[in-house]
Structures are given as structure tokens and as C-alpha cells.
Amino acid sequence: MKKLHFDYCMEIRYSTDVSWCCYTIKCIPKDDERQKISNITIDMIPETRAEWATDSHGNRYIYGSNEIPHSYFKYHIKGDAECGCGSYETAASQTEEMIYRHSHGLTLPGEKLREYLKNIRVSMPSFDEESPRGKAGIIMARLHEDFVYEKGSTGVETGAEEAFSIGKGVCQDFSHIMISLLNLSGCSARYVTGLIIGEGKSHAWVEVVDSGKWYGYDPTNNSLVCDSHIRIGCGRDATECQINRGIMHGGGQQTQEVYVNVSELTPGQNIVSRGALF
Amino acid sequence: MNNVNLLKHTDDVNALLARYGVKFGIYKNNEFKEQLFPFDAIPRIIEHDEFSFLERGLKQRVTALNLFLKDIYSDKKIVKDGVVPEDFIFASSGYMVECEGVCPTKGIYSHISGIDLVKGKDGGWYILEDNLRVPSGASYPMIARELCRRSSPGTFNGVRLEDNRNYAKLLRRTMDNVNVGGHTVILTPGRYNAAYFEHSYLAEQTGAHLANGSELIVENDKLYFITADGKHERVGAVYRRISDEYLDPMNFNPQSVIGIPHIYDVFRKGNVALINAPGNGVADDKGIYYFVPKMISYYLGEEPILHNAPTYLPFYEEDMKYVLENFDKLVLKDVAEAGGYGVVFGNSMTKEQKESFMSLLKAEPRRFIAQEVIDFQDLDILEGGEMVPRKADLRAFVLMADEPLVWRSGLTRFSRNPDSFIVNSSQGGGFKDTWVLSQ
Numbered sequence: 024m025k026k027l028h029f030d031y032c033m034e035i036r037y038s039t040d041v042s043w044c045c046y047t048i049k050c051i052p053k054d055d056e057r058q059k060i061s062n063i064t065i066d067m068i069p070e071t072r073a074e075w076a077t078d079s080h081g082n083r084y085i086y087g088s089n090e091i092p093h094s095y096f097k098y099h100i101k102g103d104a105e106c107g108c109g110s111y112e113t114a115a116s117q118t119e120e121m122i123y124r125h126s127h128g129l130t131l132p133g134e135k136l137r138e139y140l141k142n143i144r145v146s147m148p149s150f151d152e153e154s155p156r157g158k159a160g161i162i163m164a165r166l167h168e169d170f171v172y173e174k175g176s177t178g179v180e181t182g183a184e185e186a187f188s189i190g191k192g193v194c195q196d197f198s199h200i201m202i203s204l205l206n207l208s209g210c211s212a213r214y215v216t217g218l219i220i221g222e223g224k225s226h227a228w229v230e231v232v233d234s235g236k237w238y239g240y241d242p243t244n245n246s247l248v249c250d251s252h253i254r255i256g257c258g259r260d261a262t263e264c265q266i267n268r269g270i271m272h273g274g275g276q277q278t279q280e281v282y283v284n285v286s287e288l289t290p291g292q293n294i295v296s297r298g299a300l301f
Numbered sequence: 302m303n304n305v306n307l308l309k310h311t312d313d314v315n316a317l318l319a320r321y322g323v324k325f326g327i328y329k330n331n332e333f334k335e336q337l338f339p340f341d342a343i344p345r346i347i348e349h350d351e352f353s354f355l356e357r358g359l360k361q362r363v364t365a366l367n368l369f370l371k372d373i374y375s376d377k378k379i380v381k382d383g384v385v386p387e388d389f390i391f392a393s394s395g396y397m398v399e400c401e402g403v404c405p406t407k408g409i410y411s412h413i414s415g416i417d418l419v420k421g422k423d424g425g426w427y428i429l430e431d432n433l434r435v436p437s438g439a440s441y442p443m444i445a446r447e448l449c450r451r452s453s454p455g456t457f458n459g460v461r462l463e464d465n466r467n468y469a470k471l472l473r474r475t476m477d478n479v480n481v482g483g484h485t486v487i488l489t490p491g492r493y494n495a496a497y498f499e500h501s502y503l504a505e506q507t508g509a510h511l512a513n514g515s516e517l518i519v520e521n522d523k524l525y526f527i528t529a530d531g532k533h534e535r536v537g538a539v540y541r542r543i544s545d546e547y548l549d550p551m552n553f554n555p556q557s558v559i560g561i562p563h564i565y566d567v568f569r570k571g572n573v574a575l576i577n578a579p580g581n582g583v584a585d586d587k588g589i590y591y592f593v594p595k596m597i598s599y600y601l602g603e604e605p606i607l608h609n610a611p612t613y614l615p616f617y618e619e620d621m622k623y624v625l626e627n628f629d630k631l632v633l634k635d636v637a638e639a640g641g642y643g644v645v646f647g648n649s650m651t652k653e654q655k656e657s658f659m660s661l662l663k664a665e666p667r668r669f670i671a672q673e674v675i676d677f678q679d680l681d682i683l684e685g686g687e688m689v690p691r692k693a694d695l696r697a698f699v700l701m702a703d704e705p706l707v708w709r710s711g712l713t714r715f716s717r718n719p720d721s722f723i724v725n726s727s728q729g730g731g732f733k734d735t736w737v738l739s740q
Contacts, residue, residue, distance in 0.1 A: 045519075045562045047551055074522045076566055079401035086551070086566055088519065118377055122398060125391035259398060270550060270562055 025106050025250040026288040029218050031225070032099040033267060033282075038275035041096070045088035046071075046269040050100050050225075052217075052255050053083055056113045063102035069093050080213075082256035082264055094274075098267075103288065106250040112236040115211070120232050122259070123211040126183075129260035130203045130214070133184035139169075140207050155210040155233040159240050162204045166197060167245040179261065194227040195261050197242040201229045202260070213257045215239065216264045220251040222284045225266055230257065253285060307449060307456040311342040311683060317448045323441065323498050339731035340445055341682040345693065345713040352709065352737045355418070355426060358607030359697055360705040361597060363414045366431060367701060368600040370410035370584050374400045384599050385592050388616070388667055393589070394637055395434075395582020397545060399552060403569050405578040406479040412576045413475065413540075414699045415439075415712075418607070419677040427610045427675055429694060431590065433581040435542050438712040439698050440499040442734045443468050443506070446710075449734065463737040465710030468698070469506035475702040476509065476538050479574035483537030484526050485509040486517065490543050490559040500542050509540065519563040524573045538574040539564070545579045587636040587670050588614065611673040615666040624671040625659060631671040633658070646674065680733070682715055691715045695735060711735040 031050050052060050065085065067073070073085040126132060143165060144150045150161065173191040181189075183203040186196035198214050205212035211232040219226040219241075228241040228248055239248025248254075258264035315337070324335045347355075372379050373396075379385050390396055415436025417429040446465050450457055476485045487509045489500035504511035510526060517536065518525050525533035541548060547557040552565040567573045583589065591612045594605040613620040613631070624631060628647040635643030650658060662669055679690030693715035698708040713733040 045551060047563075047566075072521070074566070076569065078569075079399050079403065086563055088562070117381065121377060121380065121387055121391060122401065124387070127398070263398065268551060268555070270555075 024108050025220075027104045027106060027220065027251075027253060027285050028101070028288050029104060029253055030099065030101045030282065030284045031218065031266075032097065034097040034280045035095070035277050037094045037096075037271075037273075037277050039273060040092040040094050041271045041274040042092050043088065043090045043273075044093075044096070044269055044271035045086070046267060047084055047086040048073075048098060048100075048267045049078070049082050049084040049216075049256050049264055050266045051083045051085070052102070052104060052253050055254065057107040058254060059105040061103045061105075063100065066097075066099045068095065068097045080256065080258050080263060082258070092273075104253045106253060108250045112238060115232045115235055115237045120211040120235075123213040123232070124206060124209070125259075126203055126206040127259040128262055129180070129182040130199050130206065131182060131184065132203045132207050135188050136184055136200070136203050137207065139187070140204055143204075151208070155205070155231050156238055158208050158210055159201070159205060159212075159229070159231045159238070162201055162208075163240055163242045163245060166201060166242050170197060170200065172197075172243060194243040198227045198229050199260060201240070201242045205229070205231055213237075214260050214264065215257045216255045216261075216266060218253040218255065218283060218285045220285045220287065224281055224283050225255070226252070227261065228252070251285075307342050307344075307453045308683060310449070310452040311340075313452040314342060314445065314448050315340050317452065318445065321444060321448070321498075323444055338441060339717070340441075341715065341731050341733045342449070343681055343683060343688075344734045344736040345680055345695065346736045346738065349738045349740050355607070355697065356707040356709075358426075358605070359416055359699045359707050361601065361603060361606050362416065362428070362431070362593065363411065363699040363701060363705055365597040365600050366414070366433060366584050366593065367408075367410050369596045370433075370578070370581060371404070371408050372600075373583055374403065374580060379596065379599055382599075384595050385589070386616070389586070389588050389592070390583060392667065393583050393586045395580075395584070395586045397580040397582070399565065400578075400580030405568075406481060406571065406574045409479060409701050410578040411581055411584070412479065412578075412701050413472070414701070415696045416699060417694050417696050419610075419675060419694045422676045422678055426607060427677075428590075428593070428607050429610060430587070431585045431593065432696075433577060433585040435544060435577065436696070436698070437496040437499050437542075438696050438714075438732075439468050439472075439708065440502040441732050442710050442712055444502060445732070445734045460736075461739045463709035463739045465708065465735075465737075468708050468710070469503070471700050471702070471706050471708060472503065472540075473507045473509075475700040475706070476507070476540055476574075476576060478702040479576065480538035481572060481574055483524075483535035483573075485538045485540070486512045486526060486536050488517065488539050488541040488543055488561075489513055490547070494542070496542065503540075514543075514559050514561050517561045517564070519561065519567055522567060522570055522572055524561070524564060524567050536573060538576060540576040545582065548575075548579065587634050588616075588667065591670060610675050613671040615662055615669055615671065620671075621662075621666060624662070628655065628659070630674060632674050633662075633669055633671050636668055636670060647671075680713070680715060682717075682731070682733075684717075689719065691717065691719065692721065693733070709737040 071087050071089045073087045171191040177186045177192040177196050183199035186192040187200050202212045213230050215228050217226050230237045230239050256264040411433040415432035418426050420426050487504040491513050516527050524536040526536050546554045548560045549565040550557040550560050551562045568575050591614050597605045613624050615621040615624050631647045633645050680693040681688045682691050696712040700706045713735045714730050716730050
């Protein structure tokens with residue numbers, strides 16, 4: 024069990040005024056069986072009216088618009104999270120199992136991923152008899168061998184098949200590929216956005232259903248989701264739980280900066296910082 | 302029935318239709334062309350009793366389809382009970398995960414349904430397709446009737462005919478039934494849309510505001526219409542003639558410039574009605590069509606009154622076997638395509654085409670359905686002063702207000718090509734008025 028403090032901050036500077044903008048922010052962790060969230064505050068500059076809502080994946084979000092001209096936009100979400108140890112289990116409904124069994128958007132497989140799964144089956148004839156957790160473990164270990172972590176080789180719109188063909192990518196790509204392979208082998212799996220101890224950016228991992236429960240896997244780190252992970256939201260792929268989305272009129276050139284920090288709060292203990300993992 | 306008088310006025314009516322801008326826009330080779338939608342003055346006539354039978358069947362079908370949509374986006378009982386396989390829902394391009402757990406006002410999903418039927422040579426009617434997204438076409442027989450009455454009033458003397466000019470009233474009742482408080486708006490993508498004439502005509506006839514995306518704005522969880530003098534007035538219902546993906550760039554396709562940012566967030570909270578509800582594509586997919594008779598039994602405990610054309614799903618092994626063995630007498634349809642595209646007749650393919658199609662079919666069985674070719678009745682049309690028979694279908698309009706309502710008319714479309722079974726207006730067909738006799 025770890026007690027963590029998190030900060031998620033995004034700033035955009037525009038070269039000319041934005042005359043109107045609208046935004047959706049899905050960066051609000053909520054309580055579940057593994058984590059308890061407290062002391063959440065959301066600051067926005069310029070101050071902007073926000074409506075609260077929950078989407079079809081159960082993600083809480085705020086949305087709104089601003090018609091007062093501005094050349095700077097910032098939001099800062101911070102709070103504390105008490106996260107459970109080890110792998111976690113959360114109940115999955117039969118409906119959820121259906122929804123997340125089918126690849127969609129960025130997780131749709133192509134020939135290369137089908138071929139890859141075929142090879143796993145050939146080299147491991149017992150693969151199909153494995154439980155979903157067994158399959159997830161095998162796929163994660165394989166990806167750790169065959170897919171390389173490297174920033175800049177893929178973008179936010181890169182799908183699983185394309186990333187896999189490139190052979191390298193970031194946490195989003197690891198997760199998409201793993202979901203795609205799990206769906207191909209008949210398992211229900213979903214994409215999770217979150218934060219992890221250290222300073223850097225947001226993180227992403229995978230949840231898979233086994234015997235009616237969701238289990239978390241972090242393929243980027245080849246590990247189970249543990250008490251260093253703060254879960255934010257989920258979707259069938261990254262676009263469905265994108266942390267922020269916006270449209271603006273005007274603004275010219277823009278520069279965007281994201282600052283994320285998660286540190287451990289336990290008194291008397293050193294703050295664990297593993298730096299940017301992504 | 303004596304139509305001679307009306308036939309003499311074919312040219313007048315077409316000239317009037319042109320003057321009123323009754324046009325159909327199509328994109329061909331990336332170019333937008335507006336063309337007239339050719340009108341044939343010989344009406345299709347349906348006897349009172351025959352239409353009453355259709356009416357009962359159509360109400361039953363659309364009621365079941367609405368229950369299906371409600372079920373799919375909530376409990377999914379029909380899938381859990383094994384009536385519809387999971388693949389046909391969640392792998393369908395019409396399924397929208399964003400609609401999960403969101404219940405539209407009064408639980409109505411398909412307020413306006415366009416159901417395409419044909420009459421076989423055996424005298425029976427068959428359902429060809431359900432259109433539950435943004436079916437168009439009602440305005441054409443509406444205005445054609447009006448213009449025919451104007452150019453040839455004598456034709457209608459003593460004919461006991463259902464007046465089809467009441468469509469606007471039915472539509473208004475349907476929109477008012479779900480309006481949550483405020484204006485009713487018809488949302489159009491603008492004049493470059495194929496059905497722009499219809500959008501403006503229906504707005505005029507129902508008294509709704511015609512608006513494009515830039516005239517509507519979301520504020521404080523509600524939708525507002527921006528009036529000419531800049532006031533923001535609350536909107537309670539939007540009959541949107543924009544497809545789901547372009548409706549809201551913040552929730553769906555981010556590239557859309559014709560939608561309204563956050564309108565879906567407002568809908569999700571029940572603060573505006575969207576007509577039709579988003580997500581309906583999962584129920585009018587050609588693959589789901591096969592299951593509609595089963596839905597009727599499942600939800601209503603009734604026998605289907607109207608029948609589908611005999612359909613096979615290569616997804617099922619025995620159907621695949623039948624399709625491969627009877628390839629030449631079947632028509633194959635790609636479930637993802639619409640508007641008469643993606644339809645091929647088994648007997649029209651060369652040996653090589655057949656082989657490559659069959660291997661595609663085996664590789665992606667979920668993607669296709671196969672149907673027996675229905676030998677449907679020809680209707681006479683006037684061409685160069687002569688009567689010639691052509692294939693025709695009927696798009697019936699079923700509106701779901703406080704109760705299901707069937708419009709006693711419909712759009713009869715015909716193929717101008719004597720060898721073609723495809724009647725879609727986007728493929729260059731024409732239309733007729735549909736006369737339903739009142740007794």
C-alpha cells in the first residue's frame with residue numbers, strides 16, 4: 024500500500040489570441056477497489072466554467088467552453104491517492120466483457136499481428152488452454168522481447184498494427200498491441216490511462232478479464248500493475264480515454280507543455296523517483 | 302383509375318419541381334453535382350386493405366427495432382440469450398460505444414424510420430432494408446402531390462385517396478413528443494448535402510428552425526440557438542440530418558466542421574433530444590437485418606407480419622455451404638456499404654471474379670450477406686411518350702411518436718435502366734408518388 028500525491032498540469036501558450044475554445048478533460052482519477060482518491064483540486068487559467076459528466080466507460084470528465092479572448096490556457100489537477108499492493112482485481116460485468124472483447128479503432132489487428140499470434144501458438148501449443156491471465160503474461164513477456172521502447176517513432180494516432188510493424192514505440196503502443204493480441208485470442212481487454220510514480224508524462228497500461236474480474240498489466244515495464252500506479256480512465260483504445268481534447272478558434276502558433284509528478288507521501292521514507300518511464 | 306389527364310402534365314410537374322429546387326446532390330469523382338430527381342407522373346397505387354396490412358407489419362417491425370436498440374445499449378439481453386451473436390453487434394461499424402448506458406428521451410431511438418420494401422411477382426411484400434439513421438425521401442412525394450394537384454386538379458376529383466401532405470404534422474408530433482423544452486431545430490450540414498432540399502422543405506412545413514452547426518451552441522450543459530440578433534434561445538429537440546460521426550467533433554470525428562462541439566454531452570444528460578438517436582447504425586446493418594424477424598418474436602412474442610427476403614449469413618457454416626453451392630442465383634451484399642454500393646449478383650461475375658469473391662467471402666464471412674434474388678413486380682413508367690416496365694421499390698416512413706405512426710404514402714423509386722434492380726436515387730433512379738386509397 025502506498026500513499027501518493029499526484030500533479031497533472033498542462034499549459035498552452037498561443038502566439039495570438041484564441042477567440043473561442045472548448046475542451047474536455049478526462050484526467051480525474053476516481054475511487055475503485057484498489058485506489059482511494061482524496062483532496063482533488065482542479066485549477067484552470069483563465070477561469071472557465073466546467074460541467075461534470077461521466078462517459079460510457081465510466082470515466083469522469085469535465086467539459087466547457089470559453090469565449091473570452093486569451094493567449095494562455097492552463098489546467099492543473101492534483102490530489103492524493105492511496106493505492107493497493109500487488110495486482111488488483113475489480114469486478115467485470117458480463118456487459119463489459121462483451122464490449123471489450125472486440126478490437127476497435129487503434130487496436131484493430133492486421134496481418135502482422137495475426138501472424139505474430141500464430142507464431143506464439145506454434146511455439147507454445149498449450150497457449151489456447153491458458154487462462155486469460157496466463158495469455159496476458161505470455162503476450163507481455165513476448166512483447167518485452169520483441170518490441171522496443173523508443174520515443175518519437177510513433178504518434179498518438181498510430182494503431183497497433185502500424186506500431187508493431189515499426190517495431191518500437193511508447194506505452195500507448197505497447198498497450199494497443201497487447202489489447203489487440205488479447206482480443207484476437209478471445210480475451211476481453213481494455214486500455215487504461217494513468218499515472219505512475221516519478222516525474223514525466225501520463226502512462227498507459229492494459230486490463231484483462233479473468234473469471235469475471237479485471238486484472239492490470241503494464242506491458243511497457245513488463246510488470247503487473249502495482250501500488251505505484253494511479254488509474255485515471257479506460258476505453259477500447261487511447262482515443263476513447265484521451266486525457267484532453269479541445270478545439271479553438273484563432274491562437275496562431277501554440278506551444279504545449281505537460282508536467283506530471285507522482286511522489287510517495289509516507290513520512291520518514293524517501294520519495295521514490297524513477298524518473299520518466301515513457 | 303384515369304391518369305391520362307395527369308400524364309399530360311408530366312412535363313409541367315417536372316418543370317415545377319425544378320423551379321422549386323427539388324434536387325438531389327451527388328458526389329461523383331470528388332465533384333458535387335446537383336441533379337433533378339426525375340419524377341414519373343404515373344402513381345403507384347396501393348389498395349386500402351393492402352396498405353393496412355403493411356401498416357400493421359411496419360409498426361410491429363419498427364417497435365421491435367426500437368426495443369432492440371434500447372436493449373443493445375443497456376442490458377444486451379438478446380445477446381446474452383444467444384439470439385444475436387456478439388460479433389454482429391460489437392464488430393459492427395454501426396455500434397457506438399459512446400451510446401452505452403445513455404437512454405434517449407422516452408427510450409425512443411429511431412423516431413423516423415425508412416423501411417424499403419418490394420412487392421414480389423407472387424404478390425407478397427418483402428422487406429429489403431431498414432434505414433434508421435437519417436433516412437431521407439419523404440419530401441419528394443409530398444411536394445410532388447402538391448404540384449400534381451396544382452397542375453392537374455381534375456385528376457384528384459372523386460378519387461378516394463389518403464392525403465399525404467400530413468407528413469409535416471406527423472413529423473411535428475414526433476419531434477414534440479421528445480422535446481425536452483425549447484425550440485425544435487432541423488440541423489442541416491448545408492446546401493452541399495444530397496438532401497438539402499428536403500431539410501429546408503421539412504423545416505418550412507413543420508415550422509421548425511432550419512439551422513447549421515454554427516448557429517447552435519452548447520452552454521452550461523444545454524443547447525442554444527443563436528438568433529439573428531444574437532440572442533441565445535434554448536433548444537429542446539434537434540432533428541439532425543448529419544450522420545453520427547460528424548455530429549460532435551468533441552465526442553466523435555474531431556475533423557468535423559459541420560457538427561456542434563459538446564452536443565453529445567448535452568444529449569447524454571437528457572437536456573436535448575436528438576432525432577434520430579446516435580448509435581442506430583447497429584440495428585440497420587445488413588447483417589442485423591437477418592435477425593429482425595427473430596427480434597420481433599423475442600421482444601414482442603409475435604409472429605413477424607412482414608417477411609424479409611430469404612437471407613443467408615455465411616457466418617453460419619450451413620449458410621456458407623448453401624451460398625457457395627447456389628452462388629449464381631444469389632445477390633451478395635457487403636454489410637458495411639449503403640446506397641446501392643457493394644451489391645453484386647452472383648450470375649453477373651466472370652469465373653475469375655467469382656473465385657476471388659469466394660475466397661474473400663471465406664476470409665471475411667461476417668462481412669457479407671447473401672439473398673435470393675426476388676423477382677419483384679415492375680411498375681410502368683413513361684419514357685419518351687411510351688409506357689415501359691421498370692423495377693421499383695417503396696420506402697415507407699414509420700414515425701415513432703407517443704405511438705408508432707405510418708405515413709399513408711411513401712417514396713416509390715424506380716430504376717431507369719431496364720436491366721437494373723438497383724433503384725437508389727444516388728444511382729440515377731427516378732421517383733413516383735405513392736397513392737394509398739382511403740377505402
